[in-house]
Amino acid sequence: MRQIVLDTETTGLEPEQGHRIIEIGCVEMMNRRLTGNNFHQYLQPDREIDEAAVEVHGITNEFLEDKPRFGDVVSDFVEYIRGAELVIHNAPFDVGFINHELRELGGWDVVGDICTVVDTLVMAKKMHPGQRNSLDALCKRYDINNSHRELHGALLDAEILADVYLAMTGGQANLLLGGGLEDGEGGDSAAIRRLDGERLALRVVPAEGPDLEAHEARLDTLDKAVGGKCVWRSSE
Template identity: 65%
Template sequence: MSSRQIVLDTETTGLEPGEGHNIIEIGCVEMERRKLTGNHYHQYIRPDREVDAEAMEVHGISNEFLADKPSFADVAGEFLEFVRGAELIIHNAAFDVGFLDTELERNGYAERIADICKVTDSLQIARRKHPGSKVNLDALCRRYEIDNSHRELHGALLDSEILAEVYLALTGGQTSLQLGQDGADGEGGGGEAIRRVADAFDLPVPKACEEDLAAHEAFLDLLDKKAGGQCLWREQLNGGEPGQG
């Protein structure tokens, strides 16, 4: 499997590609062996229809701003070559891949995203790791203490950069989120390390929030009921006295 990963996000005119909605922004950041390379793909796209008011409230991208941008047909080839052969990391992949595949079909492309990329859904990873908890991007940033204070509106490139940090924290084993081997970003940047996540001997230990604690207690109550008040897990927590909350 390729060690090249691309964290991807899109913004759209609305929620349903089947209703004629379009992609209006694609943002991708590239990682190689779990480190940012500095390579990215970012493109605004002129849609075939106006942006829904509800969508504009989310991402702030106006019809006027998009009027002089290229169409999806103009940028599709370049985008496909950028992602080809990589593992795509997407939060709620069904949404973004559904839009991308619909746009490809509309523009006469035979290829679909799954034909050229492996797709990994970070939302599903988060749901498995934190069952019963909120796992949207903002909630995961709070859980893993990732600064997203600059995220006032959704934006495809910004969200893909934040998701890269979230994904590395979710999957563990990352030493630092750095640009390239020597800290250079490949485009004349200052080589700033975006965030230290963890190393193999200093893994982050997020504290359980009240919601997680309540869910855990509810689960112990169920175990205790099924065990006739003899839940061994709770017994250990209570110093050898079963059946106490």
């Protein structure tokens, strides 16, 4: 499964009022593992950025003067997200802006025709009804460090959202035996020891009764969160 965690920064709140995207940040995951194949681009909006927006993300018109326009990168961006599942927090906002940019150019399919979308804000509201479900609130709830986030930034927020999404849907799955990470950080092949000769007789104790019921209840919760079968049931 290829998923793209996406976030944007904009000149304001309403594309219908002429506001534009000024930053796109995307983080790629394959089978719930970060690949490092990310997409990040600042964009020249050809209009002034609202002061309130600058206070949120800190991006100024002066910084964007020499940056490409959306039309200059649209081909690379569309091919990057094509066929993937987009993971976005408050998806109508970002998708609305992206679709507005695509329609302004003409000749491009909208997001719904290019890929599918999962809204983590909708997921969070179902999982934690009546609670705050902003990205900061979810970081606190799932014990994810976002202390380096002084201002909003599309790539930084996408990286944080990737951690939040993995925590919401059952935790990361990129650890190897011996406690090492898949990319080798903290891993040591010498820590994995093969047994030669006669193998030890291991006692297998299958789950039953309350344990099985608790397991099924957990899978039901994950099914509801992803709006279908979670990865563990999909593999059955």
